[in-house]
Amino acid sequence: MLRQKNFQIANSMGKIEVCDLFSKNKHFVYVKKGTRSATLSHLFAQGSVSMTLLKDSTEYRSYVIRQVEDNVSNTNF
Incomplete structure (x- = not known):
C-alpha cells in the first residue's frame, strides 16, 4: 500500500496521495466510498x-x- 505517505508539492501546501493500492499488474488503484458526488469528484x-x-x-x-x-515486495503479490 502506498497511501501512508503523501507527496508534498513544491511551493504549495498541497499534498498528493500516490494511490490507495498498487496492484501486482502495476496498476494504481484509488478507492473511496461513493456515497456523495463530492467524494467521487x-x-x-x-x-x-x-x-x-x-x-x-x-x-x-x-x-x-x-x-x-x-x-511493495514482490512476495506480497
Whole structure:
C-alpha cells in the first residue's frame, strides 16, 4: 500500500496521495466510498492529478518509484 505517505508539492501546501493500492499488474488503484458526488469528484481528481504528475514531473516520478521500491515486495503479490 502506498497511501501512508503523501507527496508534498513544491511551493504549495498541497499534498498528493500516490494511490490507495498498487496492484501486482502495476496498476494504481484509488478507492473511496461513493456515497456523495463530492467524494467521487475527489476520487477522479486524485487519480487525474497523480497520473498527470507521474507523466510530467521528474521529482514526483522519482518519489513514486522510491515508494514502490520501499513498500511493495514482490512476495506480497
